[in-house]
Amino acid sequence: MWKDFGFTKNLYDTHPISGNARGERLLVGRDKELKGLKNRITGFKTVTTIEGPNGVGKTSFVMVGGFQLENQSKGMGKSSILLLPEPFQLTLEDSALDFKRKVYAAIASHFIENEKTLRSQLDLQFGLSPLEAWLENPIFLNGSASAAGFSLGGGKAANESSGFDLHGFFALVDRLLKSAFDDEGGILCVVDNLEILNTSQVARQRLEELRDDLFAKHGIKWVVCGARGIVRSVASSQRLQGRLQEPIEITPLSADAIQDLVQTRVREFRLRDDAIPPVGPRSFNHAFHVLNENLRDTLKFCGDFSLWLSDSNQANHDEEILDELFEIWLADQSEAYMAAVNVPPRAWKLFDDICEQGGSISPSDHEEFGFNSSQNMRGQVQKLEQADLVVSELSDTDHRRKTVSVVAKGWLLRHHRSGYVKREE
Ligand SMILES: Nc1ncnc2c1ncn2[C@@H]1O[C@H](COP(=O)(O)OP(=O)(O)OP(=O)(O)O)[C@@H](O)[C@H]1O
Ligand SMILES: [Mg+2]
Structure with a gap:
């Protein structure tokens, strides 16, 4: 349907922007914050933190920042910074050990998948085949670390008979990181959506468990993101103070940036020069304000409107008419909701x-x-x-x-x- 509008794909995709060249082009209005992010990651060994309301653009921001750092550090050998493209989440179900296993497996896979490039970039003298063997081990793939009886404390318990020792794997990754990076370099790991832990008490406990192990590792740089004040609250805890930085606040995009957002996407995805977006800058900004400046919700509504236009064969209007239609559609949506709710x-x-x-x-x-x-x-x-x-x-x-x-x-x-x-x- 986007082709009917003159675009290659959905202009209003609600997924976070990825850390790649296209993502860098799509991210608008964050220059100042990006500089701050990069200064914190490169200038300090402490965990960089990000705080901001739901749907404001935290994940997109940090992934693009990581990509820029990776790009800028190319040619710096062992001082390079690599971005691990998939963020992690700390969940209630996962123990600290489960989390470590996930992080180390992701790091190992990243090296294996990009072996050729990284070998020359980092002058890497380290054989990756033992790591590959680990990752292909079915017990490793399927088993939960805690279920297998391991603890972060060191001792291995269960599964010894199968020769399965998670700590061997950890040690191997540690050696890889030591040989890949000097003191400046490292692989950037993002912990996203800290608020899914619900309370800052739980979040604090989880992060404290990681403090002296994962957060202190040679060759890993950390960014922790969260909403609703959880990061700010955790960063001020006694045991984490000095190890977690003061959060970078991500606030809603300005009206100018919103205009830019739509225009940038039009340029990026248009099939012909005169393609008109279903929701132009004016309507987008309007929706953004109606929806309390939640970018994710705004994009969702813009997608819904586009679908409605397409379903009702109205893809070919000019901008002014589209703006009018958008306003009518938005009013219709709220009227339909209104009719269906029963609130005293x-x-x-x-x-x-x-x-x-x-x-x-x-x-x-x-x-x-x-x-x-x-x-x-x-x-x-x-x-x-x-x-x-x-x-x-x-x-x-x-x-x-x-x-x-x-x-x-x-x-x-x-x-x-x-x-x-x-x-x-
Ligand atoms: N600076 C930006 N420029 C252009 N588009 C953006 C920008 N920031 C975010 N977006 C878009 O807004 C949407 C929400 O962004 P993102 O998922 O990064 O927000 P978030 O704060 O991480 O949200 P959540 O609270 O759901 O985790 C995404 O679809 C993304 O493409
Ligand atoms: Mg996010």
Whole structure:
């Protein structure tokens, strides 16, 4: 369908931008932050951290930054920086050892897949075939490290009879890293979405477990990204202070950058010079503000609108008409949502108040919202949750505290309820 619009592919793909040459062209409005990121990675041995709201562009930013560092360090031999193209996540299920196994396997695979280039770039005098044997070992591939009875502490327990010793593999990768890099160089590993650990207490515990092992390894450089203040909160913990840097704040793109974003994608993906994007800069910016500056949600809506245009055979309008259609479509979407939700007046009042506050509140602030207990407020929050207008997430060190945040559908209804008045653009 994108060909009908005159483009090679989806202009509004919601996946993060990759760390490659095209990704570098697509990333707009982050020059200052990129400089800061690279200074932190190259100038310090501590873990670089990134903090920013959901869907703002953290993953894209760090992957492109890593790619630029890799490019700029070509020709620097063992001081080179390599980017591991897939970010890691710290999950609740994985132990520190599971995580280490994943990271080391990814590093080993990266070297094996790029052996020829890396051998000359890093003047690598290290045979990779023992690592290959490890990676092909079915026990290694399928087994969870903890299930196999290993601990980070050193001792190997189970599976000795099969000659399976994970620590042998770790030692081998350590030797590879030592022979590949000097003190300046390293492979850049990104831990993304730290907020999936839910509370900063858990996140802190997980990162502390890695502090003296993975985070201190010769030849590995770390970046940790997260949303909702979790990185900031963890970085200030006693045991991690001095090891985790102060986070780089990623804030929503400016109006100029949004304009640039659309134009850059048009240039990158157009099949002919006069191709007109289904959602041009004006409408994109409008949606971006309606959706509380969440770039991921904005792209999603732009994709949905494009699909609607295509389904209704309207791919060939000029920009002005498309802008008008977009506004009508957006209003129709919110009307359809509106007709389907059943929310009592008290909950609507709360919803409006949450939006006024910027979209996130804590139930412990119940008095501010006219409730005499957080229990009473909880009932109304549940109504909003059932209507998919907000989500509640655990936050902070205290398990009972939650954050209530408005989601995309909620912002669209907010737009409807405020009479489609345009938010400041
Ligand atoms: N600076 C940018 N220029 C152009 N497009 C961007 C930029 N930053 C992000 N995007 C686009 O916005 C979308 C969201 O970006 P990304 O996934 O990096 O955000 P995030 O903050 O990591 O989100 P999440 O909270 O979901 O992890 C992606 O589709 C990406 O292509
Ligand atoms: Mg992300």
